[in-house]
Amino acid sequence: MIQIPRGTQDILPKDSHKWQFIEERLHAIAKNYNYKEIRTPAFESTELFVRGVGGSTDIVNKEMYTFKDKGDRSLTLKPEGTAPVVRSYIENKMQHDVVQPTKVYYMDPMFRYERKQKGRYRQFVQFGIEAIGVEDPLIDVEVLSMLMHIYQSFGLKDLKLYINSIGDQDSRAAYNEALVDHFRPSITEFCTDCQVRIDTNPMRILDCKKDRDHELIRTAPRMYDYLNEESKAYFEEVKSNLDAIGIGYEIDYNLVRGLDYYTHTAFEVMSDAEGFGAITTLCGGGRYNGLLEMLDGPHETGIGFALSIERLLLALEAEGIEIPEPEGIDxxxxxxxxxxxxxxxxxxxxxxxxxxxxxxxxxxxxxxxxxxxxxxxxxxxxxxxxxxxxxxxxxxxxxxxxxxxxxxxxxxxxxxxxxx
CATH class of the missing domain: 3.40.50.800 (Anticodon-binding domain)
Structure with a gap:
């Protein structure tokens, strides 16, 4: 008997109303924040993700579904949504649109060859937003407020928002140098991936799942100590405006977000709900200054986040929140x-x-x-x-x-x- 591919799931009629309820809510909230929907192809040029996500990331090195088409072109089922949106922004010259910044959202299936875990699949659905064309702490605050609004609108309470600043490119370069000095003498104690990362993207060592309990990660230098004055001022403005609108947060100085293009504000939302599971991350995102230029685009900046609908459903279940049953027929x-x-x-x-x-x-x-x-x-x-x-x-x-x-x-x- 032919069976469903490993790491995927059927969403049966008895459960599809839950997805529809969530999707309708997400569409409505995006509209309230004036984000317009964008739909990009299910597959893109492999080079887009190698350049846009980063050759040193697990996504590119281990998790992508890549294939050759009949024209011998290398294509990849999209593993994340930011790079395709940025590709579309550049290709369609959206920086010239009258309405700025460009604020878009997507709700698409993504594909990653991951080890199956609770709430994680090889085909999963992400809702994400991108605000491109402005670098201002207030747009960062808007993105964070929208993110928390989404989760709270479903009744979730056991949430924690963690934020950090990765600073600008100069701050990031100084921090990477400090991390190399910190980890290099004992790098052989780390996994083989981290031994490569120390030369390609040292910040990703802090993100390592295998070595996260290593003493050197706990004692690693803090990113904040390597921020220049401009980056510190940017981060302080983000925090003060979050305080002003009553959004609670905690600073996690080891929160760096693994993708190569992140700068300034980085963030994650975690679930504290009992029974949610060992992997408590619900969502992540951050600011990317330089990604568009990495993809041969204009000198523009952006910020965004992506959340998994599967993990949102898991969080609702952990907190005992039931999605209402649909009405019957007339x-x-x-x-x-x-x-x-x-x-x-x-x-x-x-x-x-x-x-x-x-x-x-x-x-x-x-x-x-x-x-x-x-x-x-x-x-x-x-x-x-x-x-x-x-x-x-x-x-x-x-x-x-x-x-x-x-x-x-x-x-x-x-x-x-x-x-x-």
Whole structure:
């Protein structure tokens, strides 16, 4: 029997309403913050991610689904959303759009060849935003406020926002030099990946999952101590404005975000909910000054975040927050014979085109079984259609909740149900 690929999942009809509920909420919040949706291809040139994400990252080195097409071009299923958005921004010359900054969001499947863990899949859905074209602490605060608004709108409470500053390129270069001096004498005690990172991206050693408990990581220099005055002032303005609007946060001096393009503000949201799991990160993001130029684009800056819908669902479950069940159908027509079933199919067609949700029994079951089916489908009302009803056109419209019935003509069904 052919089975689902490892690391993927079927979202069954009994659960799809949860996804729809979350997606609708995310669309609505994005609209409130004036972010417009962008849709990029499911696959891109492999070079986009090698250059845009960073050749030293696990994403590029270990996790990408890469293949050659019939034209011998190397393509990759997108593992993250920022690089494709930036590619589109550059290619479509969006820096010349009248409305600035460019504020977009996406909600797309992503693909990474990861070891399967709770809440992590090889195909997963990310909601992300990007604000490109302005470098201002206030836009950083807007992005952080939107992020916390999203989680809190679902009722989540066991959350912690961690922030840090990676500083500008000069600050980052000075910090990387200090990290090399700190780790180099004992680098052989670290995993093979970190032994490579010390020469390619030393900050990623602080992000290592294998060696995160190593004493040298706990005693590593603090990024904040290597920020120049401009970077410190930027970070202080971010913090003061978060304070002003009441968004709580903690500073994590080891929070660096592993991708090569991050500068200034970096952040993560963690869940403290009991039972959430060992990996508590819900979301991450930060400012990227230089990414557009790395991709041969204009000298523009941006900031964004990406969250996993799968992990959002896991957090809701951990805090015991239930997504409301969808409403049932408006009407179920029970038919007593073949002729009535045929007429019922005509009626539901007409009602559906007028915006009334309704259904009938296609298994030609007895009345009792049909009424049970109507109840399972959450029908607000039922009618029974037989020979007498077909001849007179009058039916008993029964409210399934109260049990009350009212005699109506079939021609009145649409109007009456619209009013309910």
């Amino acid at each position: 009407l179920y027509i029970c038919a007593l014979d073949e002729k009535a079933t045929e007429k019922a199919s005509h009626i539901v067609h007409t009602l559906r085109t007028k915006g009334i949700s309704c259904d009938i029994d296609y298994k030609r079951r007895k009345l009792k079984a049909q009424m049970k089916d109507a109840d399972r489908k959450g029908a607000a009302y039922t009618i029974v259609l037989g020979g007498e009803e077909l001849s007179t056109g009058n039916v008993e419209l029964k409210h399934m909740g109260s049990g009350e019935s009212k005699t109506v003509h079939l021609d009145e069904l649409h109007t009456l149900l619209e009013e309910k």
